[in-house]
Amino acid sequence: MDRFTGTIEKINSLMSAHCKSTSLILDTAVQDLIEGGGKRLRPLVLILAGRFGEYNEEKLLSMATGIELLHMATLVHDDIIDEARLRRGRITAQEKFGNDVAVFVGDYLLTRSYSLFIDNLSQHSLLKLNKVVKMVCIGEIRQYEEKYNLDLSLLDYFKRIRRKTALLFAISSYIGAYEAGVRGKNLYHLYKFSLEMGMAFQIQDDLLDFIGKEDRTGKENNQDLTAGIYTLPLILLLRNEKYGQKTREVLEKKDLTIEDIALIQEMIRESGVLDLSRGYAERFVERARKNLAFLPDNVAKKDIEFILNLQVQRQK
């Protein structure tokens, strides 16, 4: 990611500047989030998509800053839901200050992102973006509704990660390109490219919840599993001829012991569902790649391809 260091630094300092307030708690929480890192994939994708048109660098950076702030807002609110102690290896805002503040830190980030969007987006993009934020909320609530549901289908899962994750990637590309005047097929393929990549990204994320090294991902393993959120590997395991019944029996208890988790981990490794899941991620990457193929060759395309290739190998 070295090739993007300069841009990422710019986005980080724009985020800091744009979120400065008169509240010490707020500034501490926001600074923690920014310094906590993250790959800044959504803003990068937004900027690169904009390069396919007549772009204004400053405007692209503002929109990119907005997208990352929006993403951060969802992370902060997500952590309240998950009661996750760790996010990117750091103590979460909600651990530090309690739910009390985390809710409004997230809301604050949301309004700061919207201020950048209202300043820089056409009404068309603004409405489209706002609709995506709505879908993210619905995705999160759906995920709650589907907790501990042993009969989740692959389609349910794909629908959920589309809403929860992929659409935000897709809209990042879309607004970057649209506001730079890109229209027609190029706009369509940039949107679709990001959507498919976002799907691959989330599948990979869900895989890492089972097999990631905690020191690398900065998150505790098995978080989703213990919270009753069943992702691709587990859904496949539940459908596995050999292990399905056993998995169902273990999960029916809801409150999993350490031994239960170890047993599920073992079945996941032995059943081959990890490779199967990886296969799905790769298929989404291929679909993303196909959309890229329709786009004109330029430097931005090479950069986008580079980001896409990271998705299947990433370990954090």
Next chain:
Amino acid sequence: MDRFTGTIEKINSLMSAHCKSTSLILDTAVQDLIEGGGKRLRPLVLILAGRFGEYNEEKLLSMATGIELLHMATLVHDDIIDEARLRRGRITAQEKFGNDVAVFVGDYLLTRSYSLFIDNLSQHSLLKLNKVVKMVCIGEIRQYEEKYNLDLSLLDYFKRIRRKTALLFAISSYIGAYEAGVRGKNLYHLYKFSLEMGMAFQIQDDLLDFIGKEDRTGKENNQDLTAGIYTLPLILLLRNEKYGQKTREVLEKKDLTIEDIALIQEMIRESGVLDLSRGYAERFVERARKNLAFLPDNVAKKDIEFILNLQVQRQK
């Protein structure tokens, strides 16, 4: 409030229609909130302010619906903070479904309100409104920072309720009027009128936390007190010559017993701080009234005056 029944019913059904989703939990939570009642003061003020210009009824109703949804979003998020069990006499969304869902129910309401704003507001109003939402967040976080602070000044308190409450009243008037083409002095006085009324409204709300009948307010008494949120009567009590020192001693314990609360209640009644607080509320009402005086006489003005007069007598 009978004269507004028709309008309130329209707003309620617009809220329902605009928030319909594919999620049962979401629809239940939203429907609960709508049926939970509320005085719909902000949307009414918005509509009445719009009547001072060349208004479009449908557009006013859409914006009014947006303001009430926005207000509801802050209530939902507020309840996560307060861990309030009751809101308007009903079990809160967060009690029913847990924090998990309440966060995103609030976010969902927020995006639904913004969709109405993006559709109906000029960029000027949109930016101004978004800024107010930011101030509400800062107000809430400030309130958290100021918890258990025995040295809170009156100015701190007024700043807080301005951000937390009054600005949202003010912006309701503003956008209603602005989007109906009202400019200059009329716009200014409508804005100021609502700001001052919002201050009075919040002071009255804080008074009711001490003396409200629970069956009427639908909230438990002493909620703020036990959460360490010190409002006007208590700030005045802390500065009272006779009771100040004793109050400070009791509050320094932070964890208040039932006896502590009874003692504080007694001192509040005997010290006269309730009347003093009411006096402040009345002064804000007078300031609001002065702004009204500059406005042209019409039916809307009579209605606005009616709403203003309710503020000092209201018991819920």
